[in-house]
Amino acid sequence: xxxxxxxxxxxxxxxxxxxxxxxxxxxxxxxxxxxxxxxxxxxxxxxxxxxxxxxxxxxxxxxxxxxxxxxxxxxxxxxxxxxxxxxxxxxxxxxxxxxxxxxxxxxxxxxxxxxxxxxxxxxxxxxxxxxxxxxxxxxxxxxxxxxxxxxxxxxxxxxxxxxxxxxxxxxxxxxxxxxxxxxxxxxxxxxxxxxxxxxxxxxxxxxxxxxxxxxxxxxxxxxxxxxxxxxxxxxxxxxxxxxxxxxxxxxxxxxxxxxxxxxxxxxxxxxxxxxxxxxxxxxxxxxxxxxxxxxxxxxxxxxxxxxxxxxxxxxxxxxxxxxxxxxxxxxxxxxxxxxxxxxxx
Amino acid sequence: xxxxxxxxxxxxxxxxxxxxxxxxxxxxxxxxxxxxxxxxxxxxxxxxxxxxxxxxxxxxxxxxxxxxxxxxxxxxxxxxxxxxxxxxxxxxxxxxxxxxxxxxxxxxxxxxxxxxxxxxxxxxxxxxxxxxxxxxxxxxxxxxxxxxxxxxxxxxxxxxxxxxxxxxxxxxxxxxxxxxxxxxxxxxxxxxxxxxxxxxxxxxxxxxxxxxxxxxxxxxxxxxxxxxxxxxxxxxxxxxxxxxxxxxxxxxxxxxxxxxxxxxxxxxxxxxxxxxxxxxxxxxxxxxxxxxxxxxxxxxxxxxxxxxxxxxxxxxxxxxxxxxxxxxxxxxxxxxxxxxxxxxxxxxxxxxxxxxxxxxxxxxxxxxxxxxxxxxxxxxxxxxxxxxxxxx
Numbered sequence: 241x242x243x244x245x246x247x248x249x250x251x252x253x254x255x256x257x258x259x260x261x262x263x264x265x266x267x268x269x270x271x272x273x274x275x276x277x278x279x280x281x282x283x284x285x286x287x288x289x290x291x292x293x294x295x296x297x298x299x300x301x302x303x304x305x306x307x308x309x310x311x312x313x314x315x316x317x318x319x320x321x322x323x324x325x326x327x328x329x330x331x332x333x334x335x336x337x338x339x340x341x342x343x344x345x346x347x348x349x350x351x352x353x354x355x356x357x358x359x360x361x362x363x364x365x366x367x368x369x370x371x372x373x374x375x376x377x378x379x380x381x382x383x384x385x386x387x388x389x390x391x392x393x394x395x396x397x398x399x400x401x402x403x404x405x406x407x408x409x410x411x412x413x414x415x416x417x418x419x420x421x422x423x424x425x426x427x428x429x430x431x432x433x434x435x436x437x438x439x440x441x442x443x444x445x446x447x448x449x450x451x452x453x454x455x456x457x458x459x460x461x462x463x464x465x466x467x468x469x470x471x472x473x474x475x476x477x478x479x480x481x482x483x484x485x486x487x488x489x490x491x492x493x494x495x496x497x498x499x500x501x502x503x504x505x506x507x508x509x510x511x512x513x514x515x516x517x518x519x520x521x522x523x524x525x526x527x528x529x530x531x532x533x534x535x536x537x538x539x540x541x542x543x544x545x546x547x548x549x550x551x552x553x554x555x556x557x558x559x560x561x562x563x564x565x566x567x568x569x570x571x572x573x574x575x576x577x578x579x580x581x582x583x584x585x
Numbered sequence: 586x587x588x589x590x591x592x593x594x595x596x597x598x599x600x601x602x603x604x605x606x607x608x609x610x611x612x613x614x615x616x617x618x619x620x621x622x623x624x625x626x627x628x629x630x631x632x633x634x635x636x637x638x639x640x641x642x643x644x645x646x647x648x649x650x651x652x653x654x655x656x657x658x659x660x661x662x663x664x665x666x667x668x669x670x671x672x673x674x675x676x677x678x679x680x681x682x683x684x685x686x687x688x689x690x691x692x693x694x695x696x697x698x699x700x701x702x703x704x705x706x707x708x709x710x711x712x713x714x715x716x717x718x719x720x721x722x723x724x725x726x727x728x729x730x731x732x733x734x735x736x737x738x739x740x741x742x743x744x745x746x747x748x749x750x751x752x753x754x755x756x757x758x759x760x761x762x763x764x765x766x767x768x769x770x771x772x773x774x775x776x777x778x779x780x781x782x783x784x785x786x787x788x789x790x791x792x793x794x795x796x797x798x799x800x801x802x803x804x805x806x807x808x809x810x811x812x813x814x815x816x817x818x819x820x821x822x823x824x825x826x827x828x829x830x831x832x833x834x835x836x837x838x839x840x841x842x843x844x845x846x847x848x849x850x851x852x853x854x855x856x857x858x859x860x861x862x863x864x865x866x867x868x869x870x871x872x873x874x875x876x877x878x879x880x881x882x883x884x885x886x887x888x889x890x891x892x893x894x895x896x897x898x899x900x901x902x903x904x905x906x907x908x909x910x911x912x913x914x915x916x917x918x919x920x921x922x923x924x925x926x927x928x929x930x931x932x933x934x935x936x937x938x939x940x941x942x943x944x945x946x947x948x949x950x951x952x953x954x955x956x957x958x959x960x961x962x963x964x965x966x967x968x969x970x971x972x973x974x975x976x977x
Contacts, residue, residue, distance in 0.1 A: 265924060267828075276939070279914040280748040286916060287678050295829060295925040297913035315827065455938045480940040483713045544674065548748065549940060 264524045266294035270304025270321030273350055273417065273474055274511045277545050278321050281533045291525035294319075309334035312518040318526050322512045323350065323420065325579040331571065341517035342571040344581025345530055346561050348539055349551040351475040351500035351508040352421055354488040355460075357467045363402065364489040367506065371429035372397045373406045376444045379435045386435060389444045409459050409471040412451040421472055424507045460485060475500060476549025500551045508551070512581060517568060527568075534558075534565045633956075637949030639710045643738035643751065645698040646672065646727060652690045657681045667723055673700040675752035698734065703750035703943035709735065713942060741950065745916035746932060750943035753936070755951055760918040761831060761911075761926035762900060768835025768922065769842060769899050774892050776839075777846030781888075784847075785854040786876050805844035812841040813905030821909060829910035829925040837905050842895035849891025853884040886973035893966035897959050903930040929955045 268278055275298040286293025299307065301322040308320035309330060326334075326344070334342065354370075356363060372378050373394065377386040394401035411418040422443075430440035443449045452459040456473040463471045464484040471485075475495060478487055487495040490506055499505040513533065519526045537543055541552050553561070560582055569583050578584060591597070598604075648664065650656065656663050660680040664672060676699050684690055701709070705724055708714035716724070727733045745757030780801075788794045816837030820826040826833045857880050865875035881888075906912060912931045919926035927935070933951040936944045 267925070275914070276748060282914060283748055283916055284678070287675070288681075293915075293917045295913050295915050297829065297910055315825070456940070457938060474940075476940045480942060482715075 265292045266319070266519075266523055266525055266529060267317040268294055268296045268319040268321065268513075269299045269307050269317045270319070270513075271301040271323040271511070272298040273301075273323040274321035274347060274513065276476075276548055277347055277511070277539075277550055278319070278513060278533075280545060280548060281529070281538055284538070285525060285529050285532055289525070289528065291528065294525070294529060296321075305330040305333075308514065308516065309337055309339050311337050312339055312516065314519070314522060316516070318516050318519040318523055319529070320514050322514065323417075323509060325510070325512060325581070326514060326571070326576055328573070328576050331573065331576040339516055339518070343515045343517055343530070343565065343568045344571055344575075345513045345515070345534055345565050346553065346557075346581055347511040347513060347533070347550065348545070348553050349500055349508050350511055350549075351495055351505055351551065352417060352424070352472055353475045353478040353495035353507075354470055354472045354490065355463060355478050355485040355495075356470050356488055357463050357465075358482075358484055358486045359467060360486070361402070362486070362489070363470075364492055365401075366491050367425050367429040368432050369394075369397055369401065370408075370425055371433075374408055374443050374449050375426065375430070375440070376442050379433050383433075383435060389446070389448075391448075404468045406448045407450065407466070407469040408448065409450045409452045409462055409466075409469055411456075411473070412453065417472070417474060420509050421507070424509070474549070475551065479549055497546075497551050501553070514571070514581075517570070520568075530565055534562045633949050633952050635949075636946055637951075637953045639712075640741060640946035640950035641738050642735045643740060644701045644706050644709050644733055644735045646701055647696060647732045647734070648672070648699050649694055649696050651694040652684060653692060657684045667720065670720060671701055671705045671724065673702045673749065673751045675747060675749040676700040698736075700740070700751055701733070703941060706751055707943055709733065741947070745918055746914060746927070746935065747916055748914075750939075750941050750947065753944070753947055755929070755932060755954055757915055757918040758927050758929045758932035758951070759954075761915070761931075762928040764831040764919060764922060764926065765835045765838065765911075765928055766896060766900055768831055769838040770892070770896060772836060772839040773842040773846055773895065777843050777892070777895075778850050778888055780843075781847050781850035781854060782876060782881065785851050786872065786880065801844050801847050805848055808904075809841055809902055810904040810908065812837055813908030815840060816905060816909050827923045827925075829913050829915070829927075830923045831919060831926045832922040833909045834906050834911045834926070834928065835922075837909050838899040838902060841902065841905060842899045845895040845898065846888075846892055849894070850884070850888045853887025853891065854880060856887065857883045883975060886970045886975075889973075890966045890970045893962055893969070897962040897966075900928075900962070901930055901955065901959060903934055906931055929958075 266282075268282065270278075275296060279296045282294040282296050285291055297317075301324055304317075304320040304322065305326065308317055310316050326342075331342075334340070354365070372389075373391055375389060378389050378391070379385070380387045391397050391406060393403055393405055395403045410421060422440075426443065427440045430436045450469075452462065452471070456477045459471040459473055460477055460481050463469055470488060475497070478485065478495060479497075489495075493499050493505045495505055500508040513530070515526065515530050532538065535543075536558070539545055539550065539552055540558060541555060543550070543552060546552055552558070564582050569581075571581065572584075574584055575581065646668075648668065650663055658681075660677045661669065661674075663669075663677070663680070669677070704714050704716050705720070708716050708721060708724060709728070714721075724733070740752060741754045743756050744752065744754035747753040784794060784798060816833060820833050820836050821828055826836070861879055861883065862875050865879055870878075903912070906928060910925075911927055912934060913925060913927055914935070915925050915927045929951065933948055933955065936948040936951060
């Protein structure tokens with residue numbers, strides 16, 4: 241009987257709390273790639289100001305957009321992280337649900353680096369070679385038809401490549417990293433083969449491509465043990481583990497922070513944070529958070545986020561982003577279609 | 586214990602030696618299974634403890650800072666360049682607030698034990714570090730002069746999560762777990778026990794109650810992630826309970842523990858002999874009085890054990906909490922049942938995915954804390970059962 245009483249009391253207290261809970265905590269959802277950077281800034285906001293530390297949840301870019309665009313109520317998140325620009329379809333959903341005022345912030349770049357165990361000799365691949373190694377169907381020798389992928393070793397594709405078995409450990413199909421890899425490596429390379437007609441289908445499923453977990457640390461550990469295998473993941477994991485793994489050069493370009501920032505490394509993407517302007521003034525710290533995020537000391541060339549793997553954008557670009565954030569530039573349909581958060585001229 | 590078998594014995598069975606050998610082999614198989622599982626456990630524990638022990642200490646460096654107004658404005662500039670590369674950014678960041686709290690420091694020189702950053706700490710602990718050679722030799726020199734000390738890592742137990750590895754702690758997750766478990770227990774135990782009492786003592790034995798019982802047994806075997814989906818659909822989307830709150834997480838876990846508590850409580854009630862009830866009725870007690878004053882108290886140890894084991898299981902659960910949003914970056918310890926929180930297994934999960942090396946030891950240390958809590962809970966369950974157990 242006592243237990244029942246205490247349960248009723250607890251529920252009563254809980255409901256009291258619920259009704260009294262002021263929305264004084266920012267909520268952020270979205271991409272797992274942007275998550276560490278946003279969390280860092282969230283922590284900084286909590287540490288140097290009197291605002292409550294925002295809560296950051298990693299839901300994936302697409303999942304984040306869905307929750308973010310659900311409405312303008314105070315129980316919806318104020319920001320969403322995205323490791324790609326907002327898609328026109330997502331923008332439409334947002335508009336339809338009343339989330340009409342959105343301001344975007346560009347955070348910086350992330351490179352998808354391909355790596356191998358450090359004990360191997362250096363390796364250089366082209367996108368086309370990776371495509372031939374991993375696609376389900378590849379052009380036949382005479383180039384006239386598509387056949388099931390026959391390649392077992394890298395040397396089967398090009399005699400200059402080592403006689404290593406083809407084994408690529410990568411992200412599972414739910415991951416944004418996998419989306420980017422598919423888009424920037426596989427789809428792009430498929431355009432070099434006319435027979436494909438620009439319609440890349442899918443990665444081979446006969447065991448040469450091994451979907452690892454969402455946890456990139458596990459891929460790093462597997463690479464350290466399996467000398468034949470290659471793996472791909474976000475650049476920060478390569479940087480943290482230089483004692484175990486080494487980057488594979490792509491079209492002759494090394495995956496380094498400089499090469500990713502200036503765009504010479506061919507597999508890099510931009511990261512964004514989108515703000516729901518309707519929450520400014522209703523939830524404490526919303527505009528302070530995005531302004532703190534845009535400062536030089538966070539995402540600038542010498543900013544702290546660089547130490548946890550962010551590849552900062554050039555100075556002039558940052559200036560533009562800062563002005564846009566300060567003016568709370570609203571996202572328009574044209575901007576979304578141009579994959580940018582900056583006002584079009 | 587082998588005795589020589591006399592083959593001329595009249596009762597001699599020709600196959601006996603073969604059978605004896607078979608029996609011996611079987612014993613060996615069974616024994617090796619035990620040894621194998623024990624060695625897996627030992628391997629796991631040793632691996633975790635080896636990785637986790639370093640996290641319980643943390644190096645600090647003794648520094649002197651002359652404090653003026655300028656210090657509060659730019660805390661990152663107070664140290665010499667080579668030193669500021671070694672001291673934790675989190676420590677410097679909190680410095681202005683320290684000065685604010687101690688205005689008498691302004692104009693004086695104070696001595697501090699400043700937290701070293703993760704890279705320096707990892708180097709001192711002898712693991713791989715990204716420090717440059719001159720920074721390493723600087724650290725070695727400081728160590729020689731006795732200016733570096735490795736102390737108990739209080740940060741780990743008294744702060745929440747952080748993206749700065751040396752500043753990351755388990756406290757927010759512990760508080761979150763406690764609150765979540767409070768919600769779970771205060772819902773699941775009364776509902777579970779009352780369901781068991783009704784089914785065992787009052788319900789008529791018909792098709793309907795049989796179906797209910799079978800379904801409760803089935804529920805206990807359902808993958809926990811499904812309860813997470815249920816929690817999301819009912820509590821968060823329908824009733825509007827805030828996402829990632831201990832209330833949402835606790836109610837979801839309560840759903841998950843209910844069948845376990847019901848099944849074990851029913852077993853405990855069943856083990857109370859019928860003679861107790863009959864004696865009660867013979868004295869003119871009502872069913873309610875018999876249940877309340879005699880059957881329930883006697884079944885109490887079993888109910889308690891079942892509840893504690895359900896609690897321990899819920900405490901280590903991660904999958905349903907991913908769905909209700911409790912795997913999030915929540916550095917502040919939770920203050921109410923409706924604000925965002927994280928729990929111990931969720932924190933371990935988050936750390937395990939971080940790229941920085943220093944989080945490996947944090948992950949292992951977190952696992953050690955969680956295991957300690959779970960083992961103590963199970964021990965308490967065993968002890969309580971031993972203490973209150975009634976032999977019939």
